[in-house]
Amino acid sequence: MLAAELESLGAKRLRQDRGGVRFMAALDEILKVCVHSRIAMRVLYPMGTFTSEGADGLYEAAHGVPWEEWLTPKTTFSVDATLKNSEHDHSGFVALKLKDGIVDRLREKLGSRPDVDSRDPVFRIVAHLSGKSLTLSLDLCGDPLFMRGTKQAQTIAPLKETVAAAMLQAAGYAGDEPLADPMCGSGTIITEAGAIATRRAPGVSRGFALERWPQFSIAARPLLDDLRREARAAQRPAPHPLLASDYDVDALTATTRNVASAGLKDFVRIEEADVLHAPPPEGPPGLLITNPPYGERLGSGGQKGMKSFFYGLGTSLANWHGWRMALLAGNPAFESAFHRKPSKRTALWNGAIECELLQYQARAAPAAPTPPTTPAAE
Numbered sequence: 001m002l003a004a005e006l007e008s009l010g011a012k013r014l015r016q017d018r019g020g021v022r023f024m025a026a027l028d029e030i031l032k033v034c035v036h037s038r039i040a041m042r043v044l045y046p047m048g049t050f051t052s053e054g055a056d057g058l059y060e061a062a063h064g065v066p067w068e069e070w071l072t073p074k075t076t077f078s079v080d081a082t083l084k085n086s087e088h089d090h091s092g093f094v095a096l097k098l099k100d101g102i103v104d105r106l107r108e109k110l111g112s113r114p115d116v117d118s119r120d121p122v123f124r125i126v127a128h129l130s131g132k133s134l135t136l137s138l139d140l141c142g143d144p145l146f147m148r149g150t151k152q153a154q155t156i157a158p159l160k161e162t163v164a165a166a167m168l169q170a171a172g173y174a175g176d177e178p179l180a181d182p183m184c185g186s187g188t189i190i191t192e193a194g195a196i197a198t199r200r201a202p203g204v205s206r207g208f209a210l211e212r213w214p215q216f217s218i219a220a221r222p223l224l225d226d227l228r229r230e231a232r233a234a235q236r237p238a239p240h241p242l243l244a245s246d247y248d249v250d251a252l253t254a255t256t257r258n259v260a261s262a263g264l265k266d267f268v269r270i271e272e273a274d275v276l277h278a279p280p281p282e283g284p285p286g287l288l289i290t291n292p293p294y295g296e297r298l299g300s301g302g303q304k305g306m307k308s309f310f311y312g313l314g315t316s317l318a319n320w321h322g323w324r325m326a327l328l329a330g331n332p333a334f335e336s337a338f339h340r341k342p343s344k345r346t347a348l349w350n351g352a353i354e355c356e357l358l359q360y361q362a363r364a365a366p367a368a369p370t371p372p373t374t375p376a377a378e
């Protein structure tokens with residue numbers, strides 16, 4: 001899905017890797033991806049891939065990279081490490097060893113070193129260590145891209161905006177049909193759908209790390225100003241209604257705040273409703289897309305309670321005639337308890353939870369019974 005999105009944004013020489021997509025781009029093309037990608041979590045500039053063994057291997061790899069071409073003694077930095085099948089147990093230890101190599105290199109080359117700032121660094125250095133293969137990259141965005149710069153309030157299990165956007169893309173939502181999320185939580189799906197329907201670019205209200213980089217700031221700022229101006233000019237009113245509902249009042253408060261801060265309050269209806277008992281919305285049908293509870297914090301009723309909830313959900317949603325549906329299932333019992341056969345399934349990770357987006361075709365309303373015919377008189 002990310003590769004398809006990047007291609008639509010004009011990225012060239014795409015290569016899909018596990019967990020990422022590589023592409024070639026000039027600065028203006030990178031900025032376009034930063035402003036317009038709804039699915040990417042980060043945009044990284046790889047500085048090198050190394051074979052690294054032991055703590056010394058980490059230090060040597062980091063010490064060998066020409067960081068002085070990017071960082072200066074005044075540009076703060078941080079190092080984030082993620083590990084897979086590694087001899088090391090702690091990502092913090094790996095990040096520390098890498099930081100030592102970076103700092104020593106910069107001190108040797110520049111005479112002094114920049115400070116570490118883990119909260120708001122100018123340069124975020126991202127390390128992926130898979131087995132002995134270490135890749136070091138600069139993060140061009142800073143805060144991950146799921147942070148659209150508009151979320152005000154959260155509930156217990158919010159989706160990341162990037163996951164909601166991937167769900168909408170997998171469901172083929174282009175903003176040109178009615179949409180409903182009857183278990184909206186903090187409203188992540190509805191605000192992402194609203195952004196698609198109103199053609200709002202996801203990165204239009206936030207900044208990117210490279211705007212603060214000495215090498216890029218002068219060139220990047222006017223390019224970004226142009227991209228943001230063009231993106232704002234392309235906005236339109238949502239052509240069809242969006243409906244968010246939940247039975248939890250705190251969730252509705254969070255959704256109301258998030259919808260308002262995303263500039264979507266004129267296009268989203270927010271209602272308190274129990275999806276197990278409420279009738280479908282009035283008006284023409286469209287796409288129902290939602291993220292039901294998985295039961296990962298099972299309270300009273302346990303897994304048995306979840307199964308009966310999924311069964312009730314299937315029964316209630318059977319009344320939504322004409323609506324096609326996409327439900328993010330994160331509980332293995334969902335599919336059979338929901339008692340309908342999906343027409344399509346897409347694997348999606350919601351954080352650490354392996355999920356499937358199950359899609360169901362629209363069902364027609366049952367035909368009204370035909371009145372008995374009176375025999376014609378002879």
Ligand SMILES: C[S@@+](CC[C@H](N)C(=O)[O-])C[C@H]1O[C@@H](n2cnc3c(N)ncnc32)[C@H](O)[C@@H]1O
Binds near residue numbers: 160183186275
């Ligand atoms: C996993 S959360 C949804 C999170 C949401 N996608 C977000 O990003 O914030 C599931 C939501 O379903 C709601 N819910 C559970 N049972 C419900 C019911 N019977 N009717 C309406 N909402 C319900 C919960 O209140 C919760 O907000």
